Amino acid sequence: MDTLLNSPMIKKMSSLHVVIAILFISTLYVTVCNLFFAEGSALHVSDYTVSLLGKYLCYALLALAVDLVWGYCGILSLGHGAFFALGGYAMGMYLMRQIGDRGVYGNPELPDFMVFLNWTEIPWYWAGSDNALVMILLVFAGPGLLAYIFGTLAFRSRVSGVYLSIMTQAMTYALLLSFFRNEMGFGGNNGLTDFKELFGFSLQSPTTKLALFVATAVVLAIGYGISHFIVNSKMGRVVTAIRDSESRVRFVGYKPEHYKVWIFVVSAMLAGVAGALYVPQVGIINPGEFSPLNSIEIVIWVAIGGRGTLYGALVGAIVVSYAKTRFTAIMPEAWLFGLGGLFVLVTLLLPKGLAGLVTNLMDKLDPPSQGKQSDIENTPPVAENK
Numbered sequence: 001m002d003t004l005l006n007s008p009m010i011k012k013m014s015s016l017h018v019v020i021a022i023l024f025i026s027t028l029y030v031t032v033c034n035l036f037f038a039e040g041s042a043l044h045v046s047d048y049t050v051s052l053l054g055k056y057l058c059y060a061l062l063a064l065a066v067d068l069v070w071g072y073c074g075i076l077s078l079g080h081g082a083f084f085a086l087g088g089y090a091m092g093m094y095l096m097r098q099i100g101d102r103g104v105y106g107n108p109e110l111p112d113f114m115v116f117l118n119w120t121e122i123p124w125y126w127a128g129s130d131n132a133l134v135m136i137l138l139v140f141a142g143p144g145l146l147a148y149i150f151g152t153l154a155f156r157s158r159v160s161g162v163y164l165s166i167m168t169q170a171m172t173y174a175l176l177l178s179f180f181r182n183e184m185g186f187g188g189n190n191g192l193t194d195f196k197e198l199f200g201f202s203l204q205s206p207t208t209k210l211a212l213f214v215a216t217a218v219v220l221a222i223g224y225g226i227s228h229f230i231v232n233s234k235m236g237r238v239v240t241a242i243r244d245s246e247s248r249v250r251f252v253g254y255k256p257e258h259y260k261v262w263i264f265v266v267s268a269m270l271a272g273v274a275g276a277l278y279v280p281q282v283g284i285i286n287p288g289e290f291s292p293l294n295s296i297e298i299v300i301w302v303a304i305g306g307r308g309t310l311y312g313a314l315v316g317a318i319v320v321s322y323a324k325t326r327f328t329a330i331m332p333e334a335w336l337f338g339l340g341g342l343f344v345l346v347t348l349l350l351p352k353g354l355a356g357l358v359t360n361l362m363d364k365l366d367p368p369s370q371g372k373q374s375d376i377e378n379t380p381p382v383a384e385n386k
Contacts, residue, residue: 023221027213034047034050057213057277067302072308073260076161077267081289081290083268093138093192095279098130099112143271143272147267152261155256160246179290193283223270223273238254300320301321305354
């Protein structure tokens with residue numbers, strides 16, 4: 001084992017290569033087992049499991065977005081659920097327009113909930129929502145624009161710490177209340193659902209579900225590659241320096257607020273893409289996705305996985321989401337207590353999360369003379385922020 005771990009090939013592999021390799025192997029395995037093994041076989045992966053795994057990968061991309069701003073810039077955002085939901089609503093609008101006259105009321109232009117509410121024409125802000133290019137633009141522009149406006153106002157006012165966290169949570173709650181209103185034109189409490197097809201392919205088809213899973217894995221790999229590039233670039237190093245000592249960065253001539261807004265917008269866009277991929281795989285988007293509790297849960301994923309490591313965020317999101325799926329089926333009332341207990345346990349025993357545990361194990365197996373990996377990506381915060 002020591003010989004394998006100390007081999008030049010392993011040492012040259014960064015976390016980027018490892019994550020992409022694991023994603024590729026996992027995606028290939030699920031695809032082969034879903035397509036070529038019949039039901040009843042021990043190796044068969046059901047269509048339900050494919051959709052469930054796709055949802056987990058969406059959560060992993062969302063956790064990656066939070067880790068980018070919290071783990072590397074020190075911005076504890078409790079509002080990333082808003083960016084996730086906005087991306088989901090952009091996709092949901094497009095899917096609703098694809099239903100056409102196949103809805104309950106048979107109206108070729110208006111979604112069913114608008115017909116039910118006696119709307120006579122589609123709202124102006126739904127214009128172009130039946131166009132795939134417009135939908136893709138909205139997936140990026142909606143969360144990105146909100147993040148830019150919020151970030152510009154907050155960071156230029158030098159709001160930070162717990163006050164910034166409260167503001168992000170207040171933003172999310174305000175959107176929650178807004179989208180609950182029927183007058184907003186987004187389905188109110190029920191949200192958007194009863195989707196039929198995506199780009200002409202039936203969402204009920206097993207092939208489409210598998211394609212969405214593969215697409216989510218590919219997007220996650222791209223998102224991880226972008227994040228890896230950012231945190232190891234010059235701008236990423238400045239962002240990391242802001243996390244550790246913003247006053248020193250300002251003293252040497254940089255403007256931290258510009259870097260904060262930039263990384264916040266990039267993170268929001270990643271969260272929006274995660275939301276857009278999430279909606280066709282679960283079949284619904286409603287105001288509940290704006291819930292502040294969801295945003296807090298995302299932060300817990302990152303903390304458990306390992307803040308400031310990128311790959312730790314992925315691991316935390318998948319592990320906690322899987323545990324939630326299992327335990328909510330066994331004892332749904334106790335799940336939140338279990339999640340809280342897990343968070344406290346990890347905070348006390350594993351302050352660097354699961355990624356820190358892996359790093360410690362690797363350090364014990366790796367002789368000190370070989371040195372340690374110096375990638376910024378794998379350098380967690382040196383101290384807690386105020």
